Amino acid sequence: MTYQKLMCDGFELNYCIKGQGQPILVVGSSVYYPRLFSEDFYQHFQVIFLDHRGFGKPAQAFTQEDYTLNKIVKDMEYARQILQLDTLIVLGHSGHAFMAMAYATAYPQHVQKLVLLNTAISNSQERQQQSLSYFEAHASMERKHQFAHEIALLEQDLKKEPERRFVHMCIRMGAHSFYDFMFNATSMWDNVHPNMEIIDYLWGVAFAEQNLLQQMLQVNKPIFLGLGRYDYLVAPISLWDAVDHIPYVKKVIFEKSGHNPMFEEPVFFNEQLIQWINEG
Structure with missing residues (x-):
């Protein structure tokens, strides 16, 4: 390209x-x-x-x-x-x-x-809180467990690359972002700074x-x-x-x-x- x-x-x-x-x-x-x-x-x-x-x-x-x-x-x-x-x-x-x-x-x-x-x-x-509340009320237990697993890894991502915080948050929020909540979007964000x-x-x-x-x-x-x-x-x-x-x-x-x-x-x-x- x-x-x-x-x-x-x-x-x-x-x-x-x-x-x-x-x-x-x-x-x-x-x-x-x-x-x-x-x-x-x-x-x-x-x-x-x-x-x-x-x-x-x-x-x-x-x-x-x-x-x-x-x-x-x-x-x-x-x-x-x-x-x-x-x-x-x-x-x-x-x-x-x-x-x-x-x-x-x-x-x-x-x-x-x-x-x-x-x-x-x-x-x-206020709207962001609405979205979080909706997730807690309506997401499946499997989706919630995957989110908890991923978000626990965010701290180590930020220590390694604090300048890419937005990218790491988007990746670790995958259970909020994808129909297939197990999908790993890391490659989508390669070379995004x-x-x-x-x-x-x-x-x-x-x-x-x-x-x-x-x-x-x-x-x-x-x-x-x-x-x-x-x-x-x-x-x-x-x-x-x-x-x-x-x-x-x-x-x-x-x-x-x-x-x-x-x-x-x-x-x-x-x-x-x-x-x-x-x-x-």
Whole structure:
């Protein structure tokens, strides 16, 4: 895979392009996200995987003003300009859904459709506690035992590589993340190097201040909302019941997926998303 670079205010952001067809911008890690989608998906779309500053390489010292959500949105717009794309579909998964929505709000003229996958309405402390409580109330005993086993190993991971705390937490939270709670996602995160100061701010502060449901009502764009039945990271999916009354939102629940339906149910995922995009 060939990577190209963008320089944005002293941050080196990589991006790569896979496939042919209608452009889809996937914001997140350009190393991690290409591993989640099937090769068949790339037969239908030109998928642009773009780092944000939380995964970019800083060329100099930076401050909190350098990694606001607004700065990340401007990086996405700069990438669109460099790629000479008039309109595109924007896809955000998990916390990156907040970035995708923020971009659609700031630059609606360049967004044809919006894909939000496995995200919560907000990343507030209250919502995070709701998800933990849901796991305790509804997860199987086998799933809970696997989680307890894995999370006990997190401390030694952090001692070895504290700078990759986000990565190690994602791996050890596998029982919250996958339909197959025994799945080991370590290889998915190879060579992914987060900037923890930026990640902590975005997930802990910026995303906690957002409300995707309210923003959906304002953005007025066709929205695909994909949710995994076994995605305990952002559970429960009933938090999204209100979107059933928004005519331009298509909600799809993936019954045998956790946090990554594009990986766990690729055939059904591709079928649903391709059909929705081609509806016009």
